[in-house]
Amino acid sequence: MSNIVLITGASSGIGAEFARYHASNGSDVVLTARSKDKLDALAAELQDAHGIKAHVFALDLGAPEGAQVLIDTVTSAGLQIDILINNAGFGGQGRHIDRQITDELGMIDLNVKALVALSHHFGREMAMRGKGRVLNVGSTAGFMPGPLQAVYFATKAFVKSFSEALDQELRWKGVTVAVLAPGYVGTGFADRADLHGTNLVKGGGKTPASVAKHGYNAMSRGELVTVNEMPLGFLVNWIIPLLPRRSVLKMIERMQRK
Template identity: 40%
Template structure:
C-alpha cells in the first residue's frame, strides 16, 4: 500500500485530506502537535477504511523535531510515497507589534519544515518514480499582505517552491500540486485572529470541500488548485490590478 505523510493532520484541511487519502487506499503517517486528536483520527481511519495509520506527534516549528520525525519514519521502516505539507499558521498584526518568536515559528512551519520534509522524502520518490507532493498554500500568495506580512510572504514561497520543483520533476511520473484555498472553516481563523474580519467570515468554505478539490487536483496532477469561484476571482483581480493597489486594498481590509 502506498503511504502518505500528512502534516497538520489533527484538524481542518489536513484532517479532511487524511480522510480522502485513506478512502483512496493509502496508508497514513499523521503528524501534528496534538497526539490525542491524531490518535482519534487514526482510529477512525483504521475502522472505516482498513488502512494502517501511524501517529507521530511533532512540533514542526523546531528543526530538531522535523528531523526526529523523519528519523522515526525511517526507524519504523516506512516508505513515504506522498507528502502532504499542510501544517501552517498565520497571525494578524503589524510586523513591529507581533512577537519575534511567533513570526519566527511561522517561518519555521510554513517554509522551513515544508522544505526540509520535502527534501528528505523526495529522493526516494524519484528513485521509485511514484508518489508526489501536495503543498497547501493560500490565495495570500498572490499579493502582499499588510498586517500579515510574514504569513502572506510565506505562502508566496510555497507557491513558487511548488511550481519550481514541479518543473524539476517534469520528466518523472511524480505529481506535484499546490492547493491555494481562501478562508476555510478551521482553527486558522481563531488562531490567526483573522476570524474577526468580515472578509474571512463572508467567504469561508468548508474544509472538506477545499480538501476534496486539492485531493482531486493532486490525483489529476494539476499544478495549482484554487477552490471556489470567489477565490479564483480574487486571484484574477490580483493579477490585473497594480501591486500598489492590491496591497492598499488588503491593508484596508485587514485594518492596516
C-alpha cells in the same frame, strides 16, 4: 501496492479531512501534528471505518530539527511515503513590528523551512523510485502581499514559487508537485491567527472537507496550482496582477483590519 500518505498538521481542519479522504480509498496514512490525543482519535476513526493502518507521530514540526525528527521517525518505522501532503502552517494578524518576533520566525520555520526539508527528503526518495506525489498547501495569500499578515502572505508566496519550480525539476522523474491555494477555510486557523472581527473571515469560508477533496483530486490529476473557488481563482490570477500595487495593498489591509 503501497499508497501511503504522510500528512502534516493532520490533527484537525484540512489535514484531518485529507486523511479521511485518502483512507476512504482503502490506503494507509501517516499522521503528524503536535496533539497526540487528537491524532490517536483520528487514527482510531479511520482504522475502524476503513480497515486501514494509521501511523501516529506526534511532534512539533516547527521546532528546531522538527522535520528531521519526523524524517528519522518515518525511516525507523520502515515506511515508504508515496504521497506527501505538507499541510501544517499558521498565520498571525497584526503589524509586523507589533507582533512578537518569535511568532513571526516560528511561522517561517513551520510554513517554509519544515516544508522544504520534507519535500527535499521525501521528494528525493520518490524520484529515486520514479513515482510519487507532493501536495503543498498554500493559499490565495501567496498571490499578493498582505499588510497585517506580512509574514504569512510571504510564506505562502514562497510555497507557491518553490512548489512550481520543484514540479518542473521532478516531473520528468515521475514525481509531481501541486499547490492547493484556497481562500478562507472554516478551520481553527482564524483562532490562532487572531482574524475574528475582520472582513476576511466574515463570510465563514469553505468547509475543510470540500477544500481537501478539491486539492487531493487536483494533485491526483497532476495539476500544478489549483484554487478551490473558480471566481477567486480568476481574481487572483487575472485581476489582481493588473491592478495598481498600492490599490492591492490597501484592499488587503482593509480586509484584515479589525
